[in-house]
Amino acid sequence: MPVHTSNGSQGNHGRGVGLGLALVSALAFGGSGVAAKPLIQAGLDPLHVVWLRVAGAALVMLPLAVRHRALLRRRPALLVGFGLLAVAGVQACYFAAISRIPVGVALLIEYLSPALVLGWVRFVQRRPVTRAAAVGVVLAVGGLACVVEVWSGLSFDALGLLLALGAAGCQVGYFVLSDQGGDAGEEAPDPLGVIAYGLLVGAAVLTFVARPWSMDWQVLTDGVHMNGTVVPAVVLLLWIVLVATVLAYVTGVLSVRRLSPQIAVVVACLEAVIATVLAWVLLGEHLSAPQIIGGAVVLVGAFIAQSSTPAKGSAEPVASGGGTDRELSARETAA
Known part of the structure; x- marks a missing residue:
């Protein structure tokens, strides 16, 4: 059923539920990398792992796609965009x-996607932003410079950095598209249907790109090494499909519907911390x-950048300033 927000105590309850869903989504997404990397190191191509992840999740969600087949006629652009950016783009860039x-x-x-979401608000939606938000973006960029150690001549793989930045751009599409239609009441597209068709579109695109018929299927029948411990490959694959994809997308989209892209993306930043800790412990x-310090600065900057952005349904302006900004914000909210 579509998720609705309301005022008063119900609105506070909905916000609390939304934050809880966002935390679950961050935890689920955060475990995808540590489960996928042993499969990649065992011989699977990153794109093949992505295809297994998305195609497996699409099969799980197929009954929901059949149930919500009317979305194909009502919102085809949303489904295609979600599949290309929020599913295929994010996963392919991240795993690579x-x-x-x-x-x-x-x-x-x-x-860095919180800063990019803020840029979307400022330059695409043409809504002003506060000085605190600008400071947050500067901190995030400075923290990124520490993470990649620019003073040592980019000791990390340059292509790897570009792929990670590509994942950041696609993730902006995930949060923006997850919010589409959230205020349309009964006419809002069902989030589970959007996820189901997004996974189907993503699987179709990745099938063409990854060419799974050339994959080394033998890897999935053996054990893989995770920091010296042998783990069945199929167990890691099931975790990636059921938890790190199906559960992560469902709770993530539902949280954006109850909150807003700007708030949900802040909570989702915990995924980076969770994944880093898991990679340290398990890999x-x-x-x-x-x-480590740069990573903390990135997260702090992202939080500051988004802390001045109102929650969904709020009449507070994004920017501090005169009454004109408040009047414009109020008119936008009323519309």
Whole structure:
């Protein structure tokens, strides 16, 4: 059923539920990299892992796609956009990135997306932003410079960094498209239907790109090494499909519907911290002190950048300033 927000105590309850869903989504997404990297190191191509992830999740969600088949006629552009950006684009860029750079670094770069969401609000929606938001963006960029250690001549793989930045751009599409139609009441597209068709579109695109018929299927029948421990490959694949994809997308989209892209993307930043900790514990990856500090600065900057952005349904302006900005914001909210 479509998720609705309301005022008063019900609105507060909805916000609390939305924050809880966003936390679950961050936890689920955060475990995808540490489960995928052993499969990649065992011989699977990153794109093949992405295809297995998306195609498996699409099969799980197929009954919901059949149930909500009217969406094909009502919102075809939304379904195609969600599939291309929020599913195929994010996953392909992210998995290709972690094959070349550490999981934590890839996620920290990907989570420049809060600053990119803010840029969407400012330059696409043409809504002014506060000075605090601008400071947050500067901090995020400065933290990124520490993460990639620019003073050492980009010691990380340059292509890996570009792929991670590509994942950040696609993730902006995920949050923006997840919010589409959220205020349309009974006419809002069902979020589960959007996810189901997004996964189907993503699987179709990735089938053409990844060419799974050339994949080494034998890897899935053997055990893979995770920091010295042998784990059945199929167990990691099931985790990636059911938890890190199906559960992560469902809770993520529902949280954006209850909150807003600007708020949900802040909570989602915890994914970077979760993935970094899991990579340290399960994969034995380590970050230098400057990189850890830079990662913290990225997250702090992202939080500051979004803390001045109102929640969904709020009449507060994005920018501080005179009454004109408040009047414009009020008119936009009323519309």
